[in-house]
Amino acid sequence: MLLSSLEPLLFSADPNILKYVLGQYSKVLPEDPKARRLFVTSGALRKVQEIETKPGSTLFEYISVINSCFPDEIVRYFSPGYSDSLLEKVEQYSPQLMTVLRETNSENVDVQTDLTTMVDDLSECNQNMDMVDCK
Incomplete structure (x- = not known):
């Protein structure tokens, strides 16, 4: 059928x-x-x-x-x-995405701060080439 x-x-x-x-x-x-x-x-x-x-x-x-x-x-x-x-x-529903984004942004800020510090240190070192402490 x-x-x-x-x-x-x-x-x-x-x-x-x-x-x-x-x-x-x-x-x-x-x-x-x-x-x-x-x-x-x-x-x-x-x-x-x-x-x-x-x-x-x-x-x-x-x-x-x-x-x-x-x-x-x-x-x-x-x-x-x-x-x-x-x-x-x-x-x-309560989205969890904003929490993840906030955590990611705070991690990015920390990384940016670390990079900025490293760049500043290198820049200072390049300006003072005669210094022994540059690493």
Whole structure:
């Protein structure tokens, strides 16, 4: 059976029919990587995440089987509300970069100070070539 013929039903079928559509997907997806890829790129995985079901129902079981065919992060990515949770993380995130830059800048200042001191010493030494202490 071609899964592409089931795809329109996934988006428009009555819940009683949807159960059978997801049943077919739950049989094919575990065995077919190309079908899994198409399932994601066609928007079908996103649609499945939007379906509201009761735990323990046949529909819930089929959705669980389908979800188990994909890495958790992919399933979360296509779940409703995921973008909101990411935006919340962005708002709560405290970048550590400024601390690193401050540390780098202070190290650079120390190095510059050391170099300036060395250049000054060499310059002084060159001006006083007759001095024995120049190293």
